Amino acid sequence: MNIIEARKICKSFGGISAVSDVDFELRKGEIHSIIGENGAGKSTFIKMISGDYIADSGTITFEGREVKLTRPEDATSLGIRTIYQEFNLIPTMSVAENIFLGDLPLKNKVVSWPEMYQKAHDLLARLGVNIDSRKNVSELTVAEQQMVEICKALSKDMKVLILDEPTAALNENESQKLFTLIRTLSSQGVSIVYISHYLNEIMDISERISVFRDGKKVTTVNKEDTKVSDLVTYIVGHEMGHQYKERQVEFGATILEVNSISNNYLTDITFQVKSKEIVGLYGLLGAGQLEICRTLFGDLPINSGEVKINNKSVAISSPIEAMKNGIGLVPSDRKNEGLMMNMSVGVNSTFSGTYLRSKHGVIDFAKEREVFEKLKQDVQIKTTGYNQNITDLSGGNQQKTLISRWMDYDSSVLILADPTRGVDIGAKSEIYDLLYDFCNLGKAVLFMSSDLPEVLGVADRLILFSDGRILTECNCNEVSQADVLNLLNASEEQSEETVAS
Known part of the structure; x- marks a missing residue:
């Protein structure tokens, strides 16, 4: 019935x-x-x-x-x-x-x-x-x-x-x-x-x-x-090929270097990301992979350790400092932490670089629109134009708008936290292509996702987190989903035994 x-x-x-x-x-x-x-x-x-x-x-x-x-x-x-x-x-x-x-x-x-x-x-x-x-x-x-x-x-x-x-x-x-x-x-x-x-x-x-x-x-x-x-x-509406591309890329010099970073959530985190490289971050809930994203963008304090960009030590005490040093973040909660939901697509897209098109506090809106039209074309945002409200866009197009923000700002390191959450399969492929294109410009990407097959499919190298520490690093094409889960489960069991003793 x-x-x-x-x-x-x-x-x-x-x-x-x-x-x-x-x-x-x-x-x-x-x-x-x-x-x-x-x-x-x-x-x-x-x-x-x-x-x-x-x-x-x-x-x-x-x-x-x-x-x-x-x-x-x-x-x-x-x-x-x-x-x-x-x-x-x-x-x-x-x-x-x-x-x-x-x-x-x-x-x-x-x-x-x-x-x-x-x-x-x-x-x-x-x-x-x-x-x-x-x-x-x-x-x-x-x-x-x-x-x-x-x-x-x-x-x-x-x-x-x-x-x-x-x-x-x-x-x-x-x-x-x-x-x-x-x-x-x-x-x-x-x-x-x-x-x-x-x-x-x-x-x-x-x-x-x-x-x-x-x-x-x-x-x-x-x-x-x-x-x-x-x-x-x-x-x-048609058969899709492989969702993830096999990348055969010769990485360049190290762009991002993280040395012994510690705070209330992380302990002694050390890793590097090279030019043209996508590094995946994964772990169980609360393991530290999201916290390192927030820390590198200045949203969480660094109690000890050092961050280098292009071999130069930088101080990251706030998101503004992170942006000044070429780091961009696409947060996991795009509606509450990324987008300005009461503003237009155009404003959301060009926001990070608006100050570059301002003189004496006056925004050059003609230039803003010109930049937005190029971003819309490059990132393939489906919108009626600059003035359309961001809430009218689909989840995939909202996410592409956020990514375009950092392309406008010319970031050298792009950090993405669960960038395809709530996004359909077609838009996911488009977002992956944007990341590949971004890397091909000589930039570096940190890709955090709660979807393990996605991390293994998109990233070149994987960093596994457990209990606020790095558990291990490995090349994505050398490990399976089962290998990763077994490593994480073994780490969790060891932590429980340590606590019990």
């Missing part, structure tokens, strides 16, 4: 079609994934199912009855809940308060705190989640906050749960816990719509998969009848 049926759904913005003639069916209790490149229409479609957008035409049927979804309340009243990447929780309130906000249990017109905490505990227990319902949300991990969001939805007679990129900020263990929770909900009769760019997890969690491309649904397939390579072909 279909709980949701959508027929001939269309939506346009400013005369540009975002979703066109989409038919979609969601069965009761099934896990149905929606995939596609950024800008394919996935988010627009689920926002119409959620009542955030109003469809221009077409019909939506819920449990056999045609419904009009003109606001989020229309969807929630039917039991449709949507959890986006940005959570809707109040960090200063407890888990229980967040779950029942707007529907607090009352006794004699006063909040019954014991009842609320017990109800929250029962909901969490129903999903196999061990979180103290009295704990403030600000004290929870991202994964725990996601579980609270799901319990919040479950507290209000949830029939359909829509998850948008739910594992984007989760590690492997947290993702597996989420999958267990999703399967539990499915077994209880809740229908799941699951959106992700990670095709391996799509194949792991889904029963059926719908593929969107250019605003249309191109196919729906059963998981058992398809392979990852088939999904890639459906997504991009």
Whole structure:
């Protein structure tokens, strides 16, 4: 039985079609994934199912009855809940308060705190989640906050749960816990719509998969009848070759030299990066790979040690100092740490070099636009122009805008932290090509990613981190994914034995 049926759904913005003639069916209790490149229409479609957008035409049927979804309340009243990447929780309130906000249990017109905490505990227990319902949300991990969001939805007679990129900020263990929770909900009769760019997890969690491309649904397939390579072909519209290029490059002189760097997060970190080289950084969550990125960009202090750029010792006490010394950073959280979300594409792209085109504090906007047009062409940012708001761009184009910022600034070292998180497979390849082109100019790249196959595929050399230290270095073409995981697991076991003794 279909709980949701959508027929001939269309939506346009400013005369540009975002979703066109989409038919979609969601069965009761099934896990149905929606995939596609950024800008394919996935988010627009689920926002119409959620009542955030109003469809221009077409019909939506819920449990056999045609419904009009003109606001989020229309969807929630039917039991449709949507959890986006940005959570809707109040960090200063407890888990229980967040779950029942707007529907607090009352006794004699006063909040019954014991009842609320017990109800929250029962909901969490129903999903196999061990979180103290009295704990403030600000004290929870991202994964725990996601579980609270799901319990919040479950507290209000949830029939359909829509998850948008739910594992984007989760590690492997947290993702597996989420999958267990999703399967539990499915077994209880809740229908799941699951959106992700990670095709391996799509194949792991889904029963059926719908593929969107250019605003249309191109196919729906059963998981058992398809392979990852088939999904890639459906997504991009043609067969793709190898995602990662085999680079045969003769590296130049050392550009970045890190000597015995230590701070509150790192201990005695030493390595070098040469001209034209991509060095990958990898480790388990909190192992130090993200912290070295932040330290080299001046976001974390250096307590001891030395950094050299082109054989010259430099002091990096702030991001400004890092930039002055030719270091650029594409942070892991592009929306909160990288982009100015209330500004245009053009301003975000040229921001780092704007001062170069200013005189006596006055910006030469004609020159700014000229520089942006060249960057847009070089980096292939898909945008209507300089003034388009950055929020209108897909995740891949937002990321390319951030990368273009450092090309404008002429950085000699580019540090990237999870640069393809939340980016579709086509945009990933474009970002990899930008990094290869950047290196071919004689520059150096530090590439940190939570996706081990990606690090091994993109980088020339790998630096493994464990407990704030460098565990080992190796050439990427000489190790397998299993080799790396075995090294990290052995290191973790040794650390646990040391702590225990």
